[in-house]
Structure formats: C-alpha cells, structure tokens
Amino acid sequence: MKSQDIVILLKLVSLEDQIRQGCLDEPVSSDPFALRSLEGALGISKSEISASLRRSIAAKLAIKSNDRPKVNRRNLTEFLQHGLKYVFPAKPGAPQRGVATGFAAPMLEGQLVSSGADIYVWPHAEGSQRGSSITPLFKSVPEAALKDERLYELLALVDAIRLGNQREANLAQDRFEERMARA
Template identity: 60%
Template sequence: MNGMKSQDIVVLLKLASLQEQEGQAGSGEPYWSLSGEAPYSVRGLESLLGISKTEINASIKRSLASGLAIKDRDTGRANPHRRNLHNFIVHGLKFVFPAKPGGITRGIPTAFAAPMLKGLLVSGGEYIHIWPYAEGKDMGQSIEPLFKSVPEAVQKDDRLYEYLALVDAIRLGNQREAGLAGQRLSERLLNK
C-alpha cells in the first residue's frame, strides 16, 4: 500500500462536506451534485473535485487502510473518521505536507485570508496567502494547494473551501495561528 498523498485530505474533507450538506437538506431527499451524479460516487467526486476516478479510488483505499476513513455498514461507502482526520490535520499534516510560501501571484485567498476566516486573526504580514489561479481576483503570496484542482473545487463548495483554508492556516501558521485554526476545525469537523 502506498503512503498517503495530499489529495487524500481533499477527498476526505469533501466527503465530510457532503455529509454535512446531506444532513442539512433534511427533507429526506438525497443531495445530488450539479452533474446529476450521486456525489458520493467515484464519478460524482471526480466531477466535484477535478481528481480522476482512478485517484479517487486509490485515495479512498489509502484512507481506509490508514484509519482516516471507515466503511459505513449500511451504505458501504467510505466516510471520514472525523476524530482521526482532525488529529492528523492538527498534529501531523504540516510535517507530512508542509506549505512553503512562494512568489506573489494572482489567485484565491487561503488560510486566514479566506473570506470565511477573514478577521479572525490580524496578520502582521503585508501579503495574504493565495492558491495560484489565473481567474483569481486577489494578489498575494502563493501557497501550493494540497491538490492542483483545489481552486476550482472550492468555488463549488463553501464548506470545502473553509476546511481547506483552515488546513492551510494550520500548515502555515505559528503556534497561535495554528491553534486558532485547529480550534475552528474542531468546531466544524467534530461539532464541538
């Protein structure tokens, strides 16, 4: 079994987001993606995330093997093991997938510059962190996203955007910033 890849975190956070959206639908109707595919299907995840079906399958297998996902007994689908995922993101992710700020470019704000996190922390730096994206409206210091399709995927899902921005805040932040992002992630992911 291959080791984890950064896109595994993107897939797991998308699954968490889908679960939450499904729970909020509340009408008993299943949540369907814009493409008409069931969002939990490999094809549905491919269209929502821009990650190939082969990579989605491999990612789910790695996540199940590592304990970051568990199989649902009723549906048979993989679900994120939220406690394990949270612990890995907060305590291990920045060592396994470190974020290295790059040059100034155009893109989509991430970390504490993301719209839903803006104002939570006043940064001393003059540049915001962004994921490079040609159609982005903001200029800032580039941070390579966990997977190349993240800038497109987050435009379709605000929850996924918040999760991945928090992940970047943890990867980039000093102890105080990472702690604040970890606390916010705990509130979102673990409902605490």
C-alpha cells in the first residue's frame, strides 16, 4: 500500500455518495470514475491510479464491479481505524499557512474542544489558516480537497485519526464510520 491509495479510495467513496445523492458536479457526458477524470480531480497520474487500484483490489479494500472499482467500505473503515496511524503516521511540523485539516477543517470545526490545541494544516500557498503543518497523504491532497468538499471531509477525518490522542481518534473514527455508512 502507498499513501495515495487511501486518497484514491476516499475519492471513489466521495463519487459514489455524490452519485447516490444525485449531486455530482461532473458533466453528465464524462465518467467520473474514468482514469482521466480521477487524474484531473486528484493530481495523480493515470498510471499511478491504475496501479493503486490494483493494489487496493489485492488488499481487499476495493472490488471490481461492472468494469470499475468499488470501495469495500467495511474493510477500508477497519484499516483506517486500526492500521492507518501506524502505516502512515503524521507528525506535526513547523507553523505554516495552509488548508485546515483534522478537527480544524471547516466541516468539523467545533466538534471537539481541546484546551490550547494547535490547529493542523496541509501546507498550501492559497491556504487561509495558519497552524502546525502536517504532510498530507499525497502532495496533491490540498488541491483535491478544495475541489471536492466530501473528499475534504473524509481526508480531514483521516488526519484526525492519524494525529489525535485516544479521545480525538475515537471521535474521528465514529464520524468517519457515520460518513461511510450514509449515502
């Protein structure tokens, strides 16, 4: 597994949810699951996306369904809850300007009150927040998150799981499970 595999799987979850809810922003003529569409949305090359999907299918985090990958949400949730912070740990770095992540992300802000806790950001030139920098799972994450609010929320929760102490990680895991269960 590579860290971008998680980003790609979360993008697929976001697309599946948007299609189910009928609020997909993609033009009707294009297939949002096509490698070219994913490349444009995530800033990851088509060959890397293809290799990532093969790894995810081999790891049983996705299955092939109707010639396109479908995320095995239960297995992905289990992996994120129990293995992510060990496989892809996050270490806060120097303060920088960037895109808020973890519980500082706009859709999660105020859900956890921690005394004196810094906010975390993915370094990004156009970011509006300043906080301790966190290396994202993949270098294009800030751009991709700004294009897709659902993906942003999932990635922020994943960072909260990677970063948080037990209480914060448990709350993030609960929120992540809710997002994965709802359509």
